[in-house]
C-alpha cells in the first residue's frame with residue numbers, strides 16, 4: 001500500500017505513514033495502549049478490585065482481570081447512569097452514554113464513554129479518505145451523497161445523555177465545525193443531517209442530492225439497508241420532489257426552520273431537471289437508477305458485510321453493479337479499524353484493526369469446542385499480533401473509556417496480515433437470528449415473542465406446534481416473517497384472521513427496543529407477518545434436512561431459515577398470511 005501517487009496530498013501521505021507505522025509495530029503499540037489504559041485507570045474501583053497493585057503489564061492483567069459481558073458490568077453501569085461520578089470504571093469523567101444496537105433485557109446497552117474517545121474516532125475517520133484516494137483518485141472534484149441521520153436521545157437519571165454513537169458524532173463540534181475539506185463535501189446540508197425528524201431529514205437530503213446530481217461522485221449510507229431505504233423513499237416521493245424542483249418551492253411538510261432557511265438558498269426553479277427526474281422515476285424499470293440519476297457515481301459507500309450482505313443483490317440491481325466499498329469496522333464500545341482495500345468485493349472484505357484504538361484480545365472460537373470462561377481460571381486469550389490465519393475468534397476489548405476485557409460478541413476470521421497487524425473477515429455477531437436494519441433479534445427473544453402471541457390462541461383451542469422465521473428483504477423495508485404450524489383442535493372454532501393479526505402485533509410488542517424503534521421512528525422495518533403453514537410442513541422440513549445429511553437424532557427445527565429451497569418449501573405450504581395491523585409502542589425512554 002505504498003503512497004506512490006504523485007498527487008497524494010501531504011496530509012494523506014502522513015495518514016498512510018501512520019497506518020504503516022501502527023501496523024508494523026502492532027504488538028508494541030498494543031503493549032503501550034494497555035499500559036496507558038491501566039496506568040491512568042489504576043485507581044478506579046474496578047481495577048482496584050481486580051488489579052490492586054496497579055500492574056500495567058499484560059501477564060498480570062490477563063491473570064487477574066476477568067473476561068466479562070455487558071451483564072457482568074450492569075451494576076457498575078447502572079450506578080454511573082444513576083449519577084455516581086466517582087471513578088468506577090474510568091478515571092476520566094464519563095461524558096455520555098452511547099446506546100448500542102445490541103440489547104440487554106430488551107433495551108439498548110449503555111456504553112459509558114469519555115470525551116477524548118471522540119478524537120480517537122475522528123482519527124480513524126481521517127484515515128479513510130487517504131486510503132480510498134489510492135484506489136479512487138479525484139474525489140475532491142465532487143461531492144458525496146451520503147444519507148446521514150441522527151436519532152433520539154434521552155437523559156439517564158443521573159443527568160448523562162444517552163444516544164447512538166453516530167448521533168453523538170454528528171452533533172459534536174468535531175462534525176459541526178469541521179474545516180472545509182474538498183475530499184469530504186456532502187450534498188446534504190448539516191441542517192438536514194441534524195434534523196431529528198426522519199422524514200424531513202431524508203426528504204431534504206434526497207432533494208439536495210437530486211439538485212446536485214452531476215456533482216455526486218459517491219453515494220452512500222452507513223449500512224446497506226439505509227441506502228435502500230433512500231431509494232425506496234425516492235420511489236414513493238419523487239412526484240413531490242420534482243414538484244419542488246420545478247417550482248423552486250419547498251414541500252410544506254418541511255417545517256424545520258433551519259432547513260427552510262438553508263433550502264431557500266439552494267432551491268431554485270429548474271424545470272429541465274424536474275423533467276429529467278420525472279422521466280427516470282415514472283418508468284416502471286428502476287434498474288440502474290443510481291447511475292441514471294447520478295451518472296458520475298464511482299462507488300457506493302455502504303457496509304455490506306455481516307447481516308447486510310443480504311442486500312448486495314438489490315444494491316447491484318439499483319446501481320448496475322457499482323463497487324460497494326465497506327470502509328470501516330466500528331462499534332459503540334470502540335472503533336476497531338478500517339478496510340485497507342476498500343474496492344474489494346464484499347465477500348472478500350477484511351478489516352485491519354488499528355492497534356492504537358484499544359487493547360484487543362481474541363477468544364479462539366471453535367463452535368464444536370467452546371472455550372469455557374471461568375472467573376477462577378481465566379482462559380488464555382490470544383493477543384492481536386498472535387492470531388493465526390484461517391482461525392476464528394471472538395473479539396474482546398479493553399478501552400480507554402474503562403471497559404476491561406469486554407466481549408463484543410463479534411466472530412472474526414483472520415484472512416492475512418498487513419505488516420504485523422492481522423486482517424479480519426467479519427463472520428457474524430453471536431446470537432443474532434433475525435436482522436433487517438439496526439435491529440438484532442436472538443433466539444430467546446423470538447421464542448418469548450412466539451410464546452406471548454400464542455397465548456392468544458388458547459381460547460381457540462389452538463397451539464403452535466412448530467415455528468421458524470425468515471428475514472424477508474424482498475420488500476423495502478424488509479420485515480420479519482414467522483412461519484407457524486398450528487394444531488387446531490376444533491377446526492370449526494379455530495383462530496380468526498383478526499386473532500392472527502393480533503398475534504403479529506403482540507409479537508412485535510414483545511421485541512426489543514431497537515426493533516420497535518426501527519418500526520416506529522425509522523420505518524426501516526415493515527410490519528411483522530405470520531404465515532400459517534399446512535400440518536406436516538415441519539416434518540417435511542426435517543425430511544429435507546435429513547436427505548441433505550442431517551442426523552435424525554439431533555435434528556431440531558431451525559428457528560430461522562435463509563436457504564432458498566427451504567424458504568420455497570415453506571412458502572409452497574402457506575395456508576394464510578397475516579400482518580401486524582399497527583406499529584408497536586416505542587418511545588426513546590427506556591423501559592425499566
Ligand code: AMP
Nearest residue numbers: 100101305306328329330331332426429
Ligand atoms: P453498535 O454497537 O450498535 O455500534 O454496533 C456495532 C456492531 O455492528 C459491531 O459489533 C458489529 O457486529 C456490527 N458492525 C459494525 N461494523 C461492521 C462492519 N463493517 N461489518 C459488519 N458488521 C459490522
